[in-house]
Amino acid sequence: MSIKKYAALAAVSVLALAGCAAPAAETNDTAAPASDIKVCVYTHGDGGTFWSVAQKGAEQAGEDLGIEVDYQGSTNDAAKQAATIEAGVAAGCDAIAASAPDPEAIKSAMLAAADAGLPLVTMNSGSAVFRDLGAFTHVGQDERIAGQEAGKKFNEMGLKHVLCPIQEAANVGLEERCAGLADTFNGKAENFNLDGGLADLTAAAAKLQAALAADDTIDGIFALNADIAAKAALPAAEAAGKSLKIGTVDMSPEALDAIKAGTIAFAIDQQQYAQGYMSVVLLYLNLTNAHELGGGQPVYTGPGFVTADNVDTVMGLVSAGSR
Incomplete structure (x- = not known):
């Protein structure tokens, strides 16, 4: 034309x-x-x-x-x-x-x-x-800005050691999120190889559980995907018997339910x-x-944040298919 x-x-x-x-x-x-x-x-x-x-x-x-x-x-x-x-x-x-x-x-x-x-x-x-x-x-x-804002959230919670699992090794956006976390987080921000984690969330949970068992100082997980947060990080923390603060990027019904229940602290909504x-x-x-x-x-x-304060509103929009 x-x-x-x-x-x-x-x-x-x-x-x-x-x-x-x-x-x-x-x-x-x-x-x-x-x-x-x-x-x-x-x-x-x-x-x-x-x-x-x-x-x-x-x-x-x-x-x-x-x-x-x-x-x-x-x-x-x-x-x-x-x-x-x-x-x-x-x-x-x-x-x-x-x-x-x-x-x-x-x-x-x-x-x-x-x-x-x-x-x-x-x-x-x-x-x-x-x-x-x-x-x-x-x-x-901006993925780095998203990670920076997550780091500030974890600072507000008083955390000292946050794990940042990367589920796609070739995805530069995920690396930028972890780099942003390291920019602003006052404690230790540690990248963690979880390549292929989305393909087998049970195996991802087991790998995270092993990492938690090996290091008692880890008190937070910054999941870069909502399914990783709700179906791998959260089960791993429960299996390890640890009370961790978990934040995630993006949303899923399970992640939103966990935010409402208080077991996931926040989701970054892009x-x-x-x-x-x-x-x-x-x-x-x-x-x-x-x-x-x-x-x-x-x-x-974005980034916008979904927390316990606004999760009910967001859940309604998710049901409508626009969030």
Whole structure:
């Protein structure tokens, strides 16, 4: 679709949102249906409790804007994600949003898309490298800032030794969260190898339990995933007979139940529905009105915190599928 058509579509959309009647369509090529726009959202997501909400946000944005959104996850397979991006360019994507936990793996595909004239944003992971991938902004939370804020929370609790288990060795975003924790935590912040932990949460719990048994000074765990928190860290602490303070990144029904019960102290909410939704909106505005929002900086959707103070409200929104 031409820029001229996109501009005409943007004008009609603005008038519609303002409650005004759109001008009669011209007989030349200045008018175009919104369905001619195809925004592709290609992530490393696995379709689980986190990514299903991000997908819902992206698809809702498409519905609200009247455009086509093609969402595909790659279940943490970076090669598959790169191939999906390449195929998307060939299949007519007008713009692409992609997560970037392993930026080098998708760099060639992203730069090829940029060379083909497609506007790009990164989402969820990639806040430090989005420019290197040809994107004009990143939508998500700064993972290091998220870790820094977690460190402050643990300081408030008076902890001395917090374990930071990393369940995906190649995921730079997880490493940044642990680095942020070390930036602000006044005690000892220790990275812990839990690679592949999401694939076998029982084995992850056993590994954490062994670490707790081997070191009595550990009094906190900063889980980087809600399932790791609720289904590995919490059972490990219970099996080890330890009363630990556990914080997590992201939410799940089990983690929220544990926050309500007081067995998990907090969850960092990066608000993934907004990541999916806003990525589509920003690309739509670029296509239709040449906007490059963000000012060359990331557009942050977090970190926010879910604690006992607001968990009931958040649980209601989770039930509705938007948190």
